[in-house]
Amino acid sequence: MTVLEQPGAYAPAPPPSWRPRTDAAPLLPDAEPYRVLGTRGTRTAQDGAPGPDAGLLRRLYAAVVHGRRFNEQATALTRQGRLAVYPSSRGQEACQVAAALALGERDWLFPSYRDTLAAVARGLDPVEVLSLLRGDWHHGYDSPGTRVAPLCTPLATQLPHAVGLAHAARLKGDEVAALALVGDGGTSEGDFHEALNFAAVWQTPAVFLVQNNGFAISVPLAKQTAAPSLAHKAVGYGIPGRLVDGNDAVAVHEVLCEALDRARAGGGPTLVEAVTYRLEAHTNADDATRYRTDQEVEVWREHDPVTLLERELRDRGLLDEATVREAEEAAERQAAELRERMHQDPPLDPAELFAHVYAQPTRQLRDQADQLRAELEAEQRSAAAAQSAGSTTAGEETR
Ligand SMILES: Cc1ncc(C[n+]2csc(CCOP(=O)(O)OP(=O)(O)O)c2C)c(N)n1
Numbered sequence: 277m278t279v280l281e282q283p284g285a286y287a288p289a290p291p292p293s294w295r296p297r298t299d300a301a302p303l304l305p306d307a308e309p310y311r312v313l314g315t316r317g318t319r320t321a322q323d324g325a326p327g328p329d330a331g332l333l334r335r336l337y338a339a340v341v342h343g344r345r346f347n348e349q350a351t352a353l354t355r356q357g358r359l360a361v362y363p364s365s366r367g368q369e370a371c372q373v374a375a376a377l378a379l380g381e382r383d384w385l386f387p388s389y390r391d392t393l394a395a396v397a398r399g400l401d402p403v404e405v406l407s408l409l410r411g412d413w414h415h416g417y418d419s420p421g422t423r424v425a426p427l428c429t430p431l432a433t434q435l436p437h438a439v440g441l442a443h444a445a446r447l448k449g450d451e452v453a454a455l456a457l458v459g460d461g462g463t464s465e466g467d468f469h470e471a472l473n474f475a476a477v478w479q480t481p482a483v484f485l486v487q488n489n490g491f492a493i494s495v496p497l498a499k500q501t502a503a504p505s506l507a508h509k510a511v512g513y514g515i516p517g518r519l520v521d522g523n524d525a526v527a528v529h530e531v532l533c534e535a536l537d538r539a540r541a542g543g544g545p546t547l548v549e550a551v552t553y554r555l556e557a558h559t560n561a562d563d564a565t566r567y568r569t570d571q572e573v574e575v576w577r578e579h580d581p582v583t584l585l586e587r588e589l590r591d592r593g594l595l596d597e598a599t600v601r602e603a604e605e606a607a608e609r610q611a612a613e614l615r616e617r618m619h620q621d622p623p624l625d626p627a628e629l630f631a632h633v634y635a636q637p638t639r640q641l642r643d644q645a646d647q648l649r650a651e652l653e654a655e656q657r658s659a660a661a662a663q664s665a666g667s668t669t670a671g672e673e674t675r
Pocket residue numbers: 390429430431458459460461462463489491492493554558
């Protein structure tokens with residue numbers, strides 16, 4: 277007999293006023309990730325779906341082909357010393373592109389550091405988007421103008437920002453939704469909890485897309501959570517959780533469009549988990565062979581987001597060699613333009629290093645700023661002296 281089974285033992289019972297507030301069943305995610313690409317033959321007759329719209333398929337395809345090339349180019353720029361660091365989203369292009377294309381013109385995107393491609397697919401200037409990764413103090417683009425928040429490096433802090441913006445928009449009667457992107461590791465942050473709880477209680481028009489790419493740097497998902505899936509976490513907040521194949525651009529696009537429509541219409545937030553895989557290392561500074569095997573990566577290469585789209589387009593007779601070439605050539609042109617622009621040094625004022633640290637600079641910072649100014653002026657004077665000595669010598673030689 278256990279202590280709790282003894283007569284008169286404490287038997288916890290809910291107080292009389294307690295009742296479940298929400299029926300959990302409709303909030304639960306599907307057991308398997310939702311898929312569209314490659315499922316036509318396996319769908320039941322009652323689905324009767326004609327398959328994804330041809331125009332959408334072509335737009336997604338062009339964007340993922342561009343995205344793949346963009347990732348390669350940005351990684352190459354780190355080797356050429358033009359980018360300080362780059363977290364590649366190779367393998368995750370479907371999530372990035374679908375997120376950007378699902379947004380309405382007035383909606384907001386709240387990306388993390390890995391979501392450069394989502395910002396580019398949203399139509400931002402790639403050079404501006406890469407500003408932070410280039411080492412600039414400013415994130416490079418006009419956030420209110422583009423409705424894309426800065427690429428956020430502190431994990432999950434973009435989530436409460438998204439909820440705050442969505443809540444404010446709702447108070448103002450604006451039909452605007454905010455889509456916030458976060459990684460699997462980011463779901464363990466306090467900010468994730470605070471954002472989802474606030475959003476659920478206030479029914480803010482925010483949608484959370486977790487790109488579960490299997491790892492938080494070297495930490496695999498199994499060490500990150502014991503939850504059945506990350507989408508299940510939604511139930512604890514009283515909001516719907518959706519599980520989707522993150523390499524299936526059409527499925528991600530469809531699920532996000534539904535969630536954003538619902539949010540804008542006052543139906544509250546949704547948590548979407550997109551199951552995907554980061555094919556490259558965490559960043560160019562990471563060695564992924566230390567924590568995962570080539571065989572594991574190979575399995576995911578077989579489920580590549582670009583190939584999945586390409587196969588669907590071919591099966592439907594929507595893709596010929598000319599279209600493939602066109603998409604690849606367009607991607608190549610964009611990569612070449614990015615390369616060329618990134619090889620131009622941006623005008624830099626070293627004094628800006630000190631400009632936005634404190635409203636009232638400390639004495640140490642003022643001293644450092646003075647020292648830097650003095651050193652730069654001395655450098656300029658000696659360069660000018662060397663130049664005039666050179667021109668005198670040259671003048672003497674020609675005399
Ligand atoms: C608050 C905070 N803690 C730690 C870090 C260091 N850090 C940078 S990326 C990362 C892993 C994040 O993994 P995940 O959320 O799965 O995103 P992914 O990099 O896989 O896209 C960590 C721990 C950070 N940037 N911010």
